[in-house]
Amino acid sequence: MSISRKSCLFFVIIMGIFLLSGCFNKSTPVDKIYDVLEKVVSTEDVFKDQQEPLIELEKQEKEIYDKIISLGMKEVNEINRLSDQAIAIVDKRKDLMNKEQESIADSQKEFNKTLPLINEIEETALKAKAQKLYDTMTERYKIHDELYKHYLEGVKLDRELYLMFKKEDLQLEQLDAQITKINEIYAEILEENKEFNDKTKEYNDAKLSFYKESGLKIKTKE
Numbered sequence: 001m002s003i004s005r006k007s008c009l010f011f012v013i014i015m016g017i018f019l020l021s022g023c024f025n026k027s028t029p030v031d032k033i034y035d036v037l038e039k040v041v042s043t044e045d046v047f048k049d050q051q052e053p054l055i056e057l058e059k060q061e062k063e064i065y066d067k068i069i070s071l072g073m074k075e076v077n078e079i080n081r082l083s084d085q086a087i088a089i090v091d092k093r094k095d096l097m098n099k100e101q102e103s104i105a106d107s108q109k110e111f112n113k114t115l116p117l118i119n120e121i122e123e124t125a126l127k128a129k130a131q132k133l134y135d136t137m138t139e140r141y142k143i144h145d146e147l148y149k150h151y152l153e154g155v156k157l158d159r160e161l162y163l164m165f166k167k168e169d170l171q172l173e174q175l176d177a178q179i180t181k182i183n184e185i186y187a188e189i190l191e192e193n194k195e196f197n198d199k200t201k202e203y204n205d206a207k208l209s210f211y212k213e214s215g216l217k218i219k220t221k222e
Contacts, residue, residue, distance in 0.1 A: 029118070030121070030216065033130065037114070044103055044104070046106075047107070054100075086158075091159075094155045101148045104144050108141045114130075118131060129210040130210055136199065147192040150188050153185050154186055157182045161175075
């Protein structure tokens with residue numbers, strides 16, 4: 001009995017921007033939008049900080065899962081011990097994902113401050129690029145909301161799986177059904193993760209295009 005389970009997640013990070021031009025009085029809509037967008041980058045620092053630990057926990061859990069699958073069903077004590085370890089890791093993954101979502105929510109709250117500033121822009125071409133920037137980022141937030149919802153569903157199914165392993169009367173049909181549900185939800189998560197990465201890149205490109213149209217001289221940082 002073996003199964004290919006979820007791969008590790010990796011999220012593209014929003015780039016930061018340095019201004020290279022001279023002094024600004026921060027009175028124009030573009031200058032104010034720049035300030036907001038840079039605050040959005042710093043707001044997502046908590047989001048970025050969850051990535052490496054989350055990936056490491058998923059790796060550890062996968063290793064435990066493989067060990068459980070390799071054991072005979074009569075090795076109850078070892079299966080119970082490993083299942084408890086896996087459940088603890090699943091709970092930590094949930095905590096990290098909650099922190100990640102909180103960071104994204106804070107980012108969105110900050111980013112929404114750009115909308116009234118965009119409406120103040122008078123130049124047609126520049127306003128269009130600013131609106132493109134806003135729409136792209138809004139779509140990015142929506143994708144993450146769905147990813148977060150499905151990730152929590154996956155965590156719930158994972159936890160149920162390890163509790164099932166601890167049952168002495170576990171039927172293989174029940175196990176197979178649970179693993180199928182897990183694979184299905186993580187297939188959705190991986191697709192949404194790709195969409196999120198793609199949308200993040202699209203947002204970064206739109207931000208650079210907006211700054212270029214505005215005449216701001218900038219350089220980027222990771």
